[in-house]
Amino acid sequence: MSAAAPATTLLVLMLPFLAALIAPWMTRRLGHNAAWILALAPLAIFIHFLGFAGEMADGGVVTGGFAWVPSFNVSFSWLIDGLSLTFALLISGIGALIILYSGGYLKGDAQLGRFFSFMLLFMGAMLGVVVSDSFLMLFVYWELTSITSFLLIGFDHTREASRRAAIQALVVTGGGGLALLAGLLVIWNITGVSQISLLLTYGDDLRASPFYLLALLLVLGGAFSKSAQFPLHFWLPNAMEAPTPVSAYLHSATMVKAGVYLLMRLNPVLGDTAWWETILPVFGGTTLIVGTLLAIRQTDLKLMLAYTTVSSLGLLVMLTGFGSEHAIAAAVLYLVAHSLFKGALFMVAGLIDHETGSRDITGLGGLRKAMPITFLAAMAAAISMAGLPPFVGFLAKEEIYYALWATDPWSLAFVAVAVVGNGLMFVIGFAVAIKPFFGAKVETPQVPHEGPALLWLGPLLLGVTALVSAILSPLTHRFISSPMASAVAGQAETVSISVIPHMGPALILSLVTVAFGIVAYLMHDRLRAGIAWLLAAIGWGPDRGFDQLISGLVRLSVAVTRLVQPGRLDIYMTVTFLMVALALIGPMAWYGEWPSMPVWPADAQFHELVVIAIAFIGLLAVIYARDRLTAIVSLGIQGFAVALIFMLFGAPDLSFTQFMVETLAVVILALVMTRLKLTSADHRPTGRKLVDLTVSLACGGGFMLYLLAVTQQPFNTALSDFFSAYSKVVAHGANVVNVIIVDFRGTDTLGEIAVVMVTGLAILSLIRIRTPRAGAIADNDPDQAPVPAQSAEVR
């Protein structure tokens, strides 16, 4: 089977989901060793996508798919070009290593099977995001990554901190996803196409549209929330509550890059405008600086890395916003380099945590002898992160400075931002790779020793990849960077940077960065104290803002509920009937279309008049009845009289039903009344009676006027002609009413009987509600602490 066959690609896209299905079962059988088998799924995906590399290098694009909802022009279709390919390789390649790593990290955890399942689900979702061609497919997969991320952050659901972090991530990224959906729909409306591959030719139309800014802002809402841009960055460090494999995979290497992916993907159609080239660099640059400063402040290895991830994402957004040829090449290289070194560093942090029981950088030291392989992997990753040769991080940094260097103030400002950001990342990279390994041995909760192969294989391989891809840079550029840069730019691009440094402003800026980094590294403790003081002085951050927003929302909804749901039946009834009266009388009054006064029917028969008189007597009896039971039965009399009228005027089906409904209504109402234990007679104050009287008169009068107005219109016989002509021929039935119910409009009836049944269930549960003690149904007031158990007993 060829790699491009649609069926194979579909199977490959579904493979992670299938693996997720069998993962729990397999983990029950094999324990943590199931990782070796489960990692085969991402490996197979990796190999499949590697098969596209040659075609992509020659500038090829592979599309395929199936119709999904053809009537809405929605398809399940994929687009594989240089950009998708690089992402797919990162997702599947790092994914395979992460699965292995998870097996070692969570060895013996009772929930390991569930964990594998979530990880594989996420992998499938992420893969879907980067290969989606259709807008809606992109959106579905996008939200699926948010949901799987929620499940993984909240994996340790017994701790409140992880539950909070999970909800926070879901609210921020899920909300951003909705903005993205709106943005995609706006683009769809402007251009009329719903596929990315078709969109590329509509760039100019889109940029010229008056709705361009709206579309841009909505799409940016999705991308910035997912890629943790300031001020929405706060969810990402909190997401570190998840087990370390999750942080390494979702929250550094793949998911958080979905936003960057989206920006890169839409760069050819949305980019190259003043808005794009202002908003992206400004937000990206701010995020870069804020992220690194907050990273310096931390002492927890994972949090240090998390904040540098925020700043790296800022750097990527900033570069994408510049949009020049070199900026795109730099973004591409940095994205690949970041996935490799940050994934490795997270795994190292997890490894140290796993083997020593601590990940506080001030409580670690001298691990070099005990954990030599970990140390090697950490150094490789840190050198790449610091942007030193001969690692791929160096290529990326050189290209960044090439792209940014110019002498106008706007560019110089961003050069300064990049130098400071890179210098501080240099500090964090080496702080993570050097401080725990050098210096005097520090006592740790566990005696340190090298972890199992499952744990060190991942970081080591990623470090080696970072080295090899830089040394063999012509191959990397041919198969990865150039095709990807071409896809981002929307035209053919060639990336050509190599590990051999050459003189120029870029090299000088690199040296400045390194010098700045070394100085800052030596002053790390003082910097940390300074930033801690500054943050304490500010005292408020978006993280607290999120809590305030959520509790504000809860308070608002409580207030609204109290307003519209006061819990008194008579208010509900009055409001309902008042609305019915308004709906009936309002339009007639507004348009002045009152019915004309009907004439007295000359051919009224005596028995018809008698039946109508019975109905009237029934009604009067209802009003003058002394107790409720009599009123209910009198209401039944009126109903039977109406049923008789139906019968006399040729609607036997309606009449039958009316008879049965009236009978049952009387029975059920009588039963309800006996159950409610009301006083037998009705004592309302006169004012209340007047209000009720007005409402009922308005309602009844409204119905009367409405029916008169309807019957005074000329009768349109189109429907009755149709049904009497076709009911016997098409539906084999002479009873038109029944044929309409069960055949012509059968699906409607299906819905109606479902409603009947659900109503029955609802009424049944209402009947079954017991109130044995007062206050048994808790008042859901979020401001109050839950009532402790003993106080309920006292009551």
Added chain:
Amino acid sequence: MRTLIFRSIAPFLTSLMVLFSIFVLLRGHNEPGGGFIGGLIAASALAIYGIACGVAAVRRAIHFHPMAISAVGLFMAALAGVLSVFAGVPYMTGLWIYPSLFGVELALSSVLVFDVGVYLVVVGAISSIALGLEEGDRD
């Protein structure tokens, strides 16, 4: 309400009404009647039986929980629509067969199955409400 006469007559009355409801249900396609009306008649039959002989007797008589009867009805109605898949026509298209039984031609259809589903939903939902109310504070 539990007079001797009423209690003696109620079982017969109920049986007759249920029989009549089935008759109304089956003839519904060509003459006044159908699943909805049939269901209402059967529900009132059960209500009469309940008033006369108590809820426990009704529950014994219908054997299944009324809500379960309702659920089966809904399921039947939905399945009746699915039948059309096998004929390759859109959902809910009526299908008819005319087998002859002892020399009499019978008109059987997916529409009839659907109508029986409607009947069961109505009987189940209404009588479960009525029985629930009649039970009073006992459970």
